Amino acid sequence: MILPEPPLSCKVYTPKPLAVAMINVIARRERQRWLEPSCGSGAFIEALHDQGISPRDIVGVDLDKNLATADSLGQVSRGCDFLDWSKTRGGRFDCVVGNPPFVAINQLPTLLRQTASAVADLDGMPIGERSNTWYPFMVRAIKLLRSGGSMAFVLPAACEYADYAAVGRSRLTSYFERVDVIRSRRPLFDGVAEGVVVLIAQGKGGTGKHYRRHEVDDLSAVIGRLQSLSNFNARSCPAQRGGSQLEARIRLGDVIDIRIGGVTGDSNYFVLSESERHAQRLPQSAFVPVLSRSKHAFNSDISMTTWESLRAADERVWLFRPEDRHLNQVAVGHYLALCKSEGGCDRSRYKIRLRNPWHRTPLPDQPDLFLTGMSGAGLWMCINEFSSLNATNTLYVGKFKEPQLRREKYAWALGLLTSRVQKQVLRSRRVYADGLSKLEPSQIADLEVPVPPLIRDAISKYRRVVAMFLDSKQSQAMAEADAVFQRRS
Numbered sequence: 351m352i353l354p355e356p357p358l359s360c361k362v363y364t365p366k367p368l369a370v371a372m373i374n375v376i377a378r379r380e381r382q383r384w385l386e387p388s389c390g391s392g393a394f395i396e397a398l399h400d401q402g403i404s405p406r407d408i409v410g411v412d413l414d415k416n417l418a419t420a421d422s423l424g425q426v427s428r429g430c431d432f433l434d435w436s437k438t439r440g441g442r443f444d445c446v447v448g449n450p451p452f453v454a455i456n457q458l459p460t461l462l463r464q465t466a467s468a469v470a471d472l473d474g475m476p477i478g479e480r481s482n483t484w485y486p487f488m489v490r491a492i493k494l495l496r497s498g499g500s501m502a503f504v505l506p507a508a509c510e511y512a513d514y515a516a517v518g519r520s521r522l523t524s525y526f527e528r529v530d531v532i533r534s535r536r537p538l539f540d541g542v543a544e545g546v547v548v549l550i551a552q553g554k555g556g557t558g559k560h561y562r563r564h565e566v567d568d569l570s571a572v573i574g575r576l577q578s579l580s581n582f583n584a585r586s587c588p589a590q591r592g593g594s595q596l597e598a599r600i601r602l603g604d605v606i607d608i609r610i611g612g613v614t615g616d617s618n619y620f621v622l623s624e625s626e627r628h629a630q631r632l633p634q635s636a637f638v639p640v641l642s643r644s645k646h647a648f649n650s651d652i653s654m655t656t657w658e659s660l661r662a663a664d665e666r667v668w669l670f671r672p673e674d675r676h677l678n679q680v681a682v683g684h685y686l687a688l689c690k691s692e693g694g695c696d697r698s699r700y701k702i703r704l705r706n707p708w709h710r711t712p713l714p715d716q717p718d719l720f721l722t723g724m725s726g727a728g729l730w731m732c733i734n735e736f737s738s739l740n741a742t743n744t745l746y747v748g749k750f751k752e753p754q755l756r757r758e759k760y761a762w763a764l765g766l767l768t769s770r771v772q773k774q775v776l777r778s779r780r781v782y783a784d785g786l787s788k789l790e791p792s793q794i795a796d797l798e799v800p801v802p803p804l805i806r807d808a809i810s811k812y813r814r815v816v817a818m819f820l821d822s823k824q825s826q827a828m829a830e831a832d833a834v835f836q837r838r839s
């Protein structure tokens with residue numbers, strides 16, 4: 351698809367000292383992932399680089415295909431419409447910074463216009479053509495932030511009064527711990543008469559809802575105010591009405607990659623219990639710890655200790671998967687050479703014939719969680735707390751597409767237990783003649799889940815809710831999960 355060049359009118363580049371001051375307000379000591387959604391010649395990317403941020407942690411996008419020298423300081427995608435790019439990338443960044451394009455949506459070429467006008471506003475309605483491009487940029491930036499994340503944007507002064515931004519103005523504070531708007535009385539950019547503000551929104555999902563408007567003289571005063579922002583108190587906004595309806599939602603498959611566990615092709619041969627492993631004198635190191643039955647994942651999370659208790663109960667939780675270094679060990683060689691009638695592997699099976707070497711079952715990358723597609727209990731996630739644990743294909747495994755904090759993983763899992771998502775689960779289940787119902791990985795990926803706010807006690811909360819859920823108190827569990835999302839959205 352060939353995208354048009356950006357209009358010249360939107361190519362106004364941010365002075366570096368302003369970019370640095372904006373970045374410094376939202377930068378934290380810990381590692382953060384940064385996004386610049388319309389990076390242009392790279393004022394913000396250069397400023398991030400100067401602050402010592404690694405190119406791995408800087409993502410840039412711009413419609414302009416012309417390379418800039420700063421592109422090598424981050425991972426920059428050019429010739430790319432941010433509003434299209436951002437559709438499937440919710441909840442992935444700690445910080446979004448930039449100076450988004452100021453162009454009326456109805457002046458954009460067709461393709462860009464259609465994408466921009468279809469972006470859902472903070473009330474869920476399409477933004478439409480009477481808005482300006484910076485507005486869907488801001489709305490999408492909120493969606494792209496992780497809980498606790500912050501954004502810093504240079505915006506036109508129209509953001510303070512334009513009708514098309516009314517929903518954003520009334521709701522922005524409900525998404526953040528603190529929002530500051532700094533207005534400069536004089537223009538900030540050479541050759542641009544329009545007024546400009548700097549918007550700083552910190553701590554997505556925070557409950558402070560503090561707001562402060564600052565009015566200063568010029569560029570150097572804006573920079574001075576940014577440098578001393580924490581010295582200025584902000585007042586708390588009253589709770590926004592209808593807050594629970596504001597929660598951002600996203601397709602689960604855009605956040606988590608869901609697939610079936612390892613297909614052995616002959617589970618009787620490859621999946622062993624501890625006593626079976628002993629009987630064959632096979633070394634532990636030739637095995638991978640796995641979950642091989644739905645009941646193994648019947649909990650909110652699984653740790654090494656829980657897995658060891660399954661092993662002690664002689665459950666089949668070892669997957670025979672020898673490496674080259676094991677092949678000359680007598681017991682391993684003997685087990686590999688067993689013929690079918692002696693309990694050896696049926697190597698004629700399709701999956702086994704296809705792979706090389708035949709005894710190395712392909713496994714998904716270290717899963718973050720396990721799911722069971724077929725369970726009368728409903729759908730929940732069992733978070734993996736044991737890094738080398740994997741699963742066979744009786745279970746599904748999930749891996750977050752972007753790194754998440756431990757508590758964030760539990761927060762996403764909690765979202766799956768909200769009543770709105772569980773209703774979708776019931777609707778998408780395929781019920782078989784024998785009464786069993788099943789969800790395929792693709793159906794799970796298609797579920798729309800809430801983007802979690804900051805839930806500090808997500809781990810303990812999730813454990814409690816899952817305990818109820820698996821104890822046939824599903825309605826009570828869903829009500830608890832709903833309450834967490836409503837209270838904090």
Ligand SMILES: C[S@@+](CC[C@H](N)C(=O)[O-])C[C@H]1O[C@@H](n2cnc3c(N)ncnc32)[C@H](O)[C@@H]1O
Nearest residue numbers: 356362363364388390412413414431432449451
């Ligand atoms: C006001 S300039 C800002 C550039 C840079 N952020 C800065 O502050 O120096 C706006 C930038 O948005 C880019 N742009 C316009 N429409 C875009 C779109 N739909 N997706 C990504 N970038 C876009 C333009 O190419 C231009 O580089």
